[in-house]
Amino acid sequence: MQHRTSQSSSSALTSVQLPTTVGLDLSDRTSHFHVLRGDGVKLDAGKVATERAALALLFDSWAGCRLVLEAGGHSPWVSRLATRCGMESVVANPRRVQLISKSDRKTDRTDAELLARLGRSDVTLLAPITHRSEQAQAHLAVQRSRNVAVSSRTLLINHVRGVMKSFGVRAPSCSPECFHTRVAAHVPEALAMALTPILKLIGRLNTEIRVFEREMERLCREAYPETAALQQVPGVGSIVSLTFILTLGSHERFASGRDVGPYTGLVPRKQSSGDSDPQLHITKAGDRELRRLLVLAANYILGRFCPDCDLRRFGTRIAGDGSDKKAKKRARVAVARKLAVLLHHLWRTGATYDPLYQAKRRGEVPAA
Numbered sequence: 001m002q003h004r005t006s007q008s009s010s011s012a013l014t015s016v017q018l019p020t021t022v023g024l025d026l027s028d029r030t031s032h033f034h035v036l037r038g039d040g041v042k043l044d045a046g047k048v049a050t051e052r053a054a055l056a057l058l059f060d061s062w063a064g065c066r067l068v069l070e071a072g073g074h075s076p077w078v079s080r081l082a083t084r085c086g087m088e089s090v091v092a093n094p095r096r097v098q099l100i101s102k103s104d105r106k107t108d109r110t111d112a113e114l115l116a117r118l119g120r121s122d123v124t125l126l127a128p129i130t131h132r133s134e135q136a137q138a139h140l141a142v143q144r145s146r147n148v149a150v151s152s153r154t155l156l157i158n159h160v161r162g163v164m165k166s167f168g169v170r171a172p173s174c175s176p177e178c179f180h181t182r183v184a185a186h187v188p189e190a191l192a193m194a195l196t197p198i199l200k201l202i203g204r205l206n207t208e209i210r211v212f213e214r215e216m217e218r219l220c221r222e223a224y225p226e227t228a229a230l231q232q233v234p235g236v237g238s239i240v241s242l243t244f245i246l247t248l249g250s251h252e253r254f255a256s257g258r259d260v261g262p263y264t265g266l267v268p269r270k271q272s273s274g275d276s277d278p279q280l281h282i283t284k285a286g287d288r289e290l291r292r293l294l295v296l297a298a299n300y301i302l303g304r305f306c307p308d309c310d311l312r313r314f315g316t317r318i319a320g321d322g323s324d325k326k327a328k329k330r331a332r333v334a335v336a337r338k339l340a341v342l343l344h345h346l347w348r349t350g351a352t353y354d355p356l357y358q359a360k361r362r363g364e365v366p367a368a
Contacts, residue, residue: 023116059085068119146212232353235300298335309355
């Protein structure tokens with residue numbers, strides 16, 4: 001009897017401490033939800049249209065409760081809507097929800113229930129994602145659109161070169177910006193109907209890409225003046241600096257600059273057990289586009305046109321004489337990781353960038 005009373009008291013305490021949790025499995029048209037009370041009792045379940053009005057009604061009815069959803073295409077606006085409706089939004093990292101992706105009986109209904117049960121326990125196990133603000137998302141879309149335009153231009157240029165090669169004509173080497181004008185004079189008459197419209201498309205894409213770039217420069221000047229501190233580093237322009245700041249959101253999210261490396265997915269995975277501690281590839285977690293831009297900037301730093309600096313010396317020591325391709329790849333990733341830490345430091349402090357700060361401390365370069 002005493003044992004049952006103790007169990008009852010423990011159950012009552014659990015229901016008070018644990019919040020009511022709503023698991024929401026998002027889909028393009030219809031989403032499934034599952035509601036659990038703090039003690040694990042099912043309160044409600046069903047489907048809801050993935051529209052603002054329908055979701056707002058659902059969130060208003062469970063205001064004050066915890067909403068758990070998986071990161072995806074709809075999660076930014078849905079989590080913001082839930083927060084405005086008075087819910088605690090938890091956006092789970094898909095990498096931490098393997099129970100859903102590897103389930104043998106995976107359905108939208110069971111996924112919603114599993115999200116509710118996972119969110120009812122320790123939410124830190126879900127490695128919650130912090131979505132950027134609506135304004136930051138709109139500004140970052142400018143960079144994403146430029147990237148799509150550049151990729152489309154590259155595909156069109158490669159198409160023109162390939163078709164001309166099949167006719168025994170080699171397109172002249174030139175920059176993408178002047179490709180459509182330089183190549184027009186070399187197009188065989190038999191290919192004029194096929195390639196002239198493509199060259200015009202490339203010209204229009206060049207115009208739109210310049211529009212995107214001017215807009216990003218304007219955003220750096222007017223909306224994000226802190227990007228100027230980041231652009232002191234060679235290889236870091238408006239595109240890299242703006243993407244870095246918009247992706248991270250706030251430098252205060254990271255207690256130390258060293259935490260930026262894992263956030264960008266530029267640190268090696270760990271899988272040590274006993275005496276085994278193999279060297280693994282990087283995690284590739286976080287934002288893929290930011291990681292790509294950091295590696296591109298690192299590639300410039302290690303190239304022949306970058307002036308001498310600590311980052312360049314650090315990467316050169318790893319790459320060696322350049323004969324080992326794997327060492328060169330490791331050097332690029334290592335420099336990209338250090339660059340992310342440096343950019344966070346410049347953002348946080350607004351300090352003046354000294355390219356040979358570490359070399360001067362070690363006495364390799366005389367201080368000015």
